[in-house]
Amino acid sequence: MTDQTDLHAAEPAELIACPICDALYRVEEPAHGERAVCARCGHVLIAPRRRAGMSIIMLALATVILTCGAVFFPFLRISTAGFGNSATILDTALAFTDGPLLVLSLAVLALIVLVPVARAALTIYVLSPLVFDRPAWPGAIQAFRMSEALQPWSMAEIFAIGCAVALVKVADLATLEFGPAFWMFAVLTVVIVLQDRWLDRWLVWNTLDREVARAARTARA
Amino acid sequence: MSGEEALTARDAGLVACRRCTRVWPRGRERCGRCGARLVSRDPGSLSRVWAWWVAGLMAYVPANIYPMLITDTLVSRSEATIVGGAIELIQHDALGIAIIILIASVGIPIGKFVAVAYLALSVQNPARLNAHRRHHLLEVVEYIGRWSMIDVFVVAILSALVQLSVVARIDPGPAALAFALSVVFTMLAAQAFDPRLIWDRIEADAEADGPEGRSADEAGPTPRGEQA
Numbered sequence: 001m002t003d004q005t006d007l008h009a010a011e012p013a014e015l016i017a018c019p020i021c022d023a024l025y026r027v028e029e030p031a032h033g034e035r036a037v038c039a040r041c042g043h044v045l046i047a048p049r050r051r052a053g054m055s056i057i058m059l060a061l062a063t064v065i066l067t068c069g070a071v072f073f074p075f076l077r078i079s080t081a082g083f084g085n086s087a088t089i090l091d092t093a094l095a096f097t098d099g100p101l102l103v104l105s106l107a108v109l110a111l112i113v114l115v116p117v118a119r120a121a122l123t124i125y126v127l128s129p130l131v132f133d134r135p136a137w138p139g140a141i142q143a144f145r146m147s148e149a150l151q152p153w154s155m156a157e158i159f160a161i162g163c164a165v166a167l168v169k170v171a172d173l174a175t176l177e178f179g180p181a182f183w184m185f186a187v188l189t190v191v192i193v194l195q196d197r198w199l200d201r202w203l204v205w206n207t208l209d210r211e212v213a214r215a216a217r218t219a220r221a
Numbered sequence: 222m223s224g225e226e227a228l229t230a231r232d233a234g235l236v237a238c239r240r241c242t243r244v245w246p247r248g249r250e251r252c253g254r255c256g257a258r259l260v261s262r263d264p265g266s267l268s269r270v271w272a273w274w275v276a277g278l279m280a281y282v283p284a285n286i287y288p289m290l291i292t293d294t295l296v297s298r299s300e301a302t303i304v305g306g307a308i309e310l311i312q313h314d315a316l317g318i319a320i321i322i323l324i325a326s327v328g329i330p331i332g333k334f335v336a337v338a339y340l341a342l343s344v345q346n347p348a349r350l351n352a353h354r355r356h357h358l359l360e361v362v363e364y365i366g367r368w369s370m371i372d373v374f375v376v377a378i379l380s381a382l383v384q385l386s387v388v389a390r391i392d393p394g395p396a397a398l399a400f401a402l403s404v405v406f407t408m409l410a411a412q413a414f415d416p417r418l419i420w421d422r423i424e425a426d427a428e429a430d431g432p433e434g435r436s437a438d439e440a441g442p443t444p445r446g447e448q449a
Contacts, residue, residue, distance in 0.1 A: 015230075015244040017237030020356065021420035023227035024235070024244065040227045041356055041420060045242065076382050083385040087378065095381040096393050104398050108377050111370070145255055148240065152363070152408060155370055162374030168318050169310075169375065170383060170391075205241040209254050 016202070018043050046202045053131040059195040060120040060127075066188045067117050067156070075181030076163065080174030089113060089181060111155040116192065119154050122147035123195070130207050135215035141208055151196070157189040229420075236261045239415075262417060269413035270341050277406035278334055280399050288394035289376055295388060302396065303327065303372070326372045326400070329365055333407050336362045337414070344418045355419050363411045369404045373397055 016027045018038040025045070030036045035047040049055075074086035093109035096102060126144045129137050163185065167176050230237040235244045236259045238252035245252065245259060252259055288300035301309060303326045310319035336358050343355060350358070376397045383391040 012235060012244040012246060015235070016242045017230040017235070017244050019237070019239040019242055020416045021227070021352075022229040022231060022237055022417045023420075024230045024233055024237075041353070076378065078382050078385070080385060080388060083388050085382060085384050087381040091381040092374075092377045095377045096397065101393055101395070101398055104373070104377075104393075104401055107401060108373065112374070141255060145240065145257070152367060152412065155367060155374075158368055158371050159374045161368075162371045162378060165318070165321065165371065166375045166378040166382070168315065170379060174383070174385070174389065202242055205243070205254055 016045055018045060047200050048203055049198055049200065052198045052200060052203075053127050056195055056198055057124055057127050057131060059191050059198075060123040062191050063120040063188060063195065064117055064124075066184045066191065067113060067120075070181040070184040070188065071113055073181040073184070074179035075185065076167070077177040077179055078170065078174045079177075086179060089185075111153060112159040113156075115150050115154045116156045116188075119147050119150050120195075122150075123199075126204065126208070130204070130211060134211075135218055136208055136211040138215070141212060144204060144208060148201070154192065156185065157192055160185040160189045229417075231261045262421065263415040266413060266415035266418065267341055267344060270337065270410050273406050273410035273413055274334065274337055274341070277403050277410060280403035280406055281330060281334075282399075284396045284400035284403050287396040287399065289372070289396040289400070290379065291392045291394050292383075293390045293392075300394060303400070322372070325369060329369050330403065330407070333362055333366060333369075333411075337407065337410050340414060340419070352419050356416060359411070359414060359416055359419065363408075366404070366408045366411055369407075370401070373401045373404070 010026060014026055016025050017023065018025070018041060020043040021038060021041040023038055023040045025036075025038075027046075028036065030046055030048065032048050032050040036045045037043070038045055071089045074088050075092075077086040078084065089112065090109075093112065094105050096105040096108070122143045125137060126140045126147065129135065129140070160182075163178075163182055167178075170176060230244055234247050236247050236249060237244050238255060238257050238259055240257040241252060241255040243252055243254045247261065249259055251257070285303055287302065289303050289306060290301045292299050292301065299309075303322070307319045307322045307326075310316075310322065340355055340359055340362075343350070376393050379391045380393045383389055
């Protein structure tokens with residue numbers, strides 16, 4: 001659609017660069033359900049979905065509720081020879097209480113509970129005003145940046161698979177049962193994956209750009 | 222056009238924000254949209270990759286030497302390392318689980334060390350795999366890296382759950398901490414890698430092949446449209 005001289009003459013604001021391979025393109029917003037993909041490395045640049053904002057907010061709310069529920073209910077129960085024990089997520093996170101292993105306890109708690117909830121809360125904070133076409137709330141840019149940075153450290157879904165492995169490992173030692181929290185975690189896994197799938201980063205940044213400017217104007221007026 | 226070569230932001234005298242994909246004139250230090258620090262090519266990227274890589278490898282050694290799980294039952298007390306635990310599972314005829322654990326705690330970590338080292342070396346030296354393959358490799362490393370944490374979670378779950386007074390109890394061993402650190406360090410190594418370095422190499426190779434290799438068909442590229 002454009003030749004090279006055209007790309008050179010274009011305003012930087014009209015361009016988009018692939019974060020993986022640095023290839024430069026002129027922004028052309030694809031229709032809903034379509035994706036703009038980098039022609040060189042195949043990275044998805046823009047992928048708008050109809051009503052994605054609202055769906056993502058709902059999924060984020062579901063994440064908060066499910067995680068809070070999962071923290072307090074037992075998720076695995078064990079019994080053998082008349083002895084029984086059930087573990088909640090909090091017990092699990094605090095399993096390493098022995099000296100230096102305490103660090104690991106805090107890390108596990110952060111990875112499976114705090115980070116996923118924080119990401120969901122930040123997402124709700126950033127997207128809510130945008131979905132209702134309001135000026136962005138203060139600090140929205142920092143909030144979205146932090147949410148993006150936290151993404152690889154949100155490991156609730158990995159924990160859910162860990163439950164299954166643990167189950168098989170002690171199967172011959174004792175009888176195991178799943179508690180309600182296990183199923184909450186299983187649902188949570190799907191919710192978190194969908195939430196990341198549906199989020200169109202470029203669209204959020206672009207909208208934030210516009211809405212933050214608008215918020216600044218209203219504040220001045 | 223080949224798809225292998227493209228006009229990059231750097232060629233156009235611009236600098237791209239890797240976080241929000243906004244493009245700015247060269248020389249700007251911070252992205253005006255998301256506030257990220259802007260670097261056209263991160264010169265410190267490889268040093269950071271190697272630093273985290275070495276740290277990860279150093280943590281991986283004690284993770285294999287020390288016990289991961291300490292199991293006390295009525296009759297015995299056993300300390301199992303990662304590999305020892307898997308061997309024990311094989312003896313208990315749980316071959317499938319043993320294989321999963323061996324892949325997750327031995328195969329994947331070692332594979333990651335090799336892959337990250339290969340990618341870092343390939344930036345400085347001509348590589349046999351093309352950029353697409355190496356890009357896929359980096360994506361796989363970034364995606365799979367987090368899953369190694371599963372072993373730490375299993376240890377946490379078992380130690381919280383199996384506390385049946387005298388009948389059986391499982392406690393975490395020091396290897397759990399070393400293993401968790403190793404996973405975190407290799408994740409940081411993969412994140413420190415600037416993937417644009419992989420793609421720059423093609424341009425350099427193409428230019429070495431023929432000086433006119435990339436002029437005529439450098440019409441501005443169009444991002445491919447795709448049905449999702």
